[in-house]
Amino acid sequence: MxxxxxxxxxxxxxxxAVVPAAAALASPSSASGKTALTxxxxxxxxxxxxxxxxxxxxxxxxxxxxxxxxxxxxxxxxxxxxxxxxxxxxxxxxxxxxxxxxxxxxxxxxxxxxxxxxxxxxxxxxxxxxxxxxxxxxxxxxxxxxxxxxxxxxxxxxxxxxxxxxxxxxxxxxxRKARVDNAKQAGSTRSTLKRSAPAGNVKRAANGSDGNKECANYWGDHLYPTVSRYGKESNYICGYFPQDLTQMYGVKAAQTKAPTIGVLLWGNDPNMLKITNEYMTAAGYPTLKDYTATVAAPDKDLPACDPYGVVSEQSIDVQSSHSISPNSPIRYYGAASCTDAALTSQLQLMVDQHKVSTISMSFGEAYDKGMSKADQAAWDRPLQQAALTGISTFGSSGDSGNNAYAAGNDLGGCNADKTVCKPDGKPHIGYPASSAYITAVGGTSIGLTKTGSVVAAAGWENLYFVQKDPAKAQYSLYTGFGTDGAGGGVSEVSKIPTWQKGVVTTSSTMRAVPDVAGLANPYTPFLIRQTDNTVDKNGKLVSTQVDYAAYGGTSLASPIVAAIVALAKAYNNVQVGNAAPKLYALRNSSAITDINGAGTMGVFAASSKPQYGGPNGGIVIGVDSKPQNLVTTKGWDNVTGVGEPNGMNFIKAFK
Structure with missing residues (x-):
């Protein structure tokens, strides 16, 4: 190589100056022979x-x-x-x-x-x-x-x-406990893989409407309203299949390569290989041949980490990685829980064992402030080691926009007994995405046609509008869904790395997030097969079934981009550690698709509920509509970084 x-x-x-290994490197000591580790x-x-x-x-x-x-x-x-x-x-x-x-x-x-x-x-x-x-x-x-x-x-x-x-x-x-950065499309759970019927030869309106309320298999298959809010509009996507990701990212010519892909999470679904291959067989896609799970024994904190729900994230990570690189061995590492101590221990094991080309981490926290330097070092040490020994690491940027009102942001103060806390309404970004040693992955919204063409692309920062009459251009903003969109912002603990200087626009001194982006909007989602666990209010398992569901989130974007980079490294027979410097070097070239679609793209979801525009209307989702301070622009932006990898142009240039 x-x-x-x-x-x-x-x-x-x-x-x-090089310090020899035998040198003593103690912290300053006091006269008592003791050192305070501030x-x-x-x-x-x-x-x-x-x-x-x-x-x-x-x-x-x-x-x-x-x-x-x-x-x-x-x-x-x-x-x-x-x-x-x-x-x-x-x-x-x-x-x-x-x-x-x-x-x-x-x-x-x-x-x-x-x-x-x-x-x-x-x-x-x-x-x-x-x-x-x-x-x-x-x-x-x-x-x-x-x-x-x-x-x-x-x-x-x-x-x-x-x-x-x-x-x-x-x-x-x-x-401090990590949360998975995924977003399930409401109502998308189903028992079979069968897709909805295409529109056929239905006469369409001038805007492309076929009058069908169902979700669309591909962009534009169905569009219900005859008057559209956006120039590019479709009914929301039911869920892309594995082969759709191959088409979307144009990597088929590189898929003969078989780089080993790593995934870090916590917990484990012991049936992951079985349910993944049930999905691949049903979808007519190559099965996963080489999969192993290295799982730490659960610790006392695992019950607080949604152990039954996190297995859906495992499906997202494994199945999207396999969709991009179907010949790759996948090595899953499950930590004992979602604490920093458990996750960094398993991350260090992955790096020391050195069996993978890339590591995807689809989780994070609502903010990075308040970490001790030692806790930050517990992340940064294995991440630095990975970068300098040829392992590329990737982290999700988050799913709550700038985290001003995200779950887990309790910086706005608490009640007297400190049982209820509120968000501070200020922008934040979480670890490990804000580490300077990792490639942070933001999110996009992608419209793929059934012929394999991307005809709509924008960031993922959703705003919702009620459209009661599908034949009228009358829309009212709906705020009942809260904030959903790719994470972006400025770290409060990590200094700006050299490759961001003079490129990012949000800070000249601190690390900016994200670096790059991938498919993430839950209304242009990826379909997974999952072990679907139901728990009661106390977290006790009530029932289990295996089904399909559509998911987005930057937890989808991270493994997609990681797998593309793994393919590129194998295709060019090169060793690369942190991918971010090369991504920035490739910006403004044919290797990177600059996502700059703010205000151009939306999806429609019909609803029978009056508050959502029913019985004849629905919700229009503006997918890149700047609900906060995050929006795509030309060049680097705080939603998609430098953009998305552009097919074989990216694969061939990443060396």
Missing amino acids: KRRTLAAATAALTTV SSAVTSAGGLNFGASAPASTSMTLGLQLPLRNQALADRLLAKGTVLTPAQYAAFFAPSKAQVSRVKAWAASQGMKVTQVSTSSGQIRVSAPVSRINRALGVSVRSATANGSRGLAAVGTPVVPSNLGLSGISGLNTV
Whole structure:
């Protein structure tokens, strides 16, 4: 494979001082031989509310972090797009084995159990009861709430022996929990794959209307109103099939390649391969031949992570990835829960095992502020390692627009007993999408015809209008559905990476999101086959069935783009880490489709309910209508980044 190899790194060494592995890299110490790890202190800046002391026997998982060496060199190599072997990465950046052994021995002496060691990232994972953590670190672990969830958080700054050389401890806040970024099309669940009947030879109105209220298999198959609000309008799409994604993104000529694709989530559907191949067989598409799941044992936080609902996300990730790259082996990694500690542990395992070309992460949080530096490093260390060793990582930008009123945004204050909190109404973006080491994926709305042509393309930022009379251009704004649209914004914790400077328009100092985009609007969705679990109000499983349903969300966009990049890397026989720098380099070329369709495209959904325009009308959804501050424009924008990959032009140019 072609690789920007050690030669590039060696050139960088002429101007960057290299710290040898044996060097001691302890934090500044006090006269007592103790070091206060201020980077690890949990604060209330992220809306965290502390409660009573946690039960002494409750277990927590922490990450003990040693400093990585030669960070200035790593930054230079990242900017150059250099890819190292895992061994070279360890030689340049990992702490010494002696340092790791010293930390492991200390942890054991404190009654902590070592559960995972990643020398390359300088992280030692340990588990221990609250009583031992309090004693070893000099903190007080308490119950806490934030971001719509409950957990534990430590009060006080952890203090450790200086001779350990630790730079941080992650995991002292278990309240932060990720949410999947998907959007199910209401009423789309069905038991069979059968599509609705096409319009046939029905005489159409001037705007293309055939008078049919049903969803459309393809763009323009059906359009009910005879007067349209938008120049490009169709009834909403029932759900694209696997082969439709191939047509939409024009990658068929590259599908002989078989790059290994990685997916990170939590939990697991043990029937994923079976139900996926039932779908592929019914759709007349190649079956998935090589699929494995590496799943961590569930931890105590999994019940708070919608364990029965998250399997739909697993279907989205696996089945969309396979649709784009049908010969690819897929490696699914399921974390123990949706906490930062569980997800970063499984991410680190993926990167250390180094079996995949790409990793898609279809989840995030409502905001990134309030993270400790150590918790941020728990994400950034494996993401940096992935980027410098040829693994491309992708993260969903979110499904609630700028997150000003998103679920989980509780930054607007709470009631007296802190049981009810409200959003702050301010823009935010969540992690890991806002990390500077990942490619953040925004969302689009795509109209594909049955002949395989894309005739409508715009961003995904929906506004809803009631149209009571389908023959009149009379529309009233409807706000009852809240905000749905691709996430976009400016990080509050990550500095702007070099490849964004002079390109993004929303900040000159901080990381802007997204970088690129893929299909995401739930009204131009992808059809999946899923294990559909029903739970009661207490989260107890009531019933299970396997069915089909239509989904959008940037959780669909992320695996689509990741699979396209995986194909491109394999097609060109190149090793690339973070895809973002190359995507920015390809902007304004034929390799990238600039999505610039604000105000041009809409879909119609008939309804019998009066509040939605019934019995004869319905809802018109303007798909790129700027409900907040997010809208597509020429060039980079805060909905679609630089745009979408453009078929084989992109595949051939990505090298």
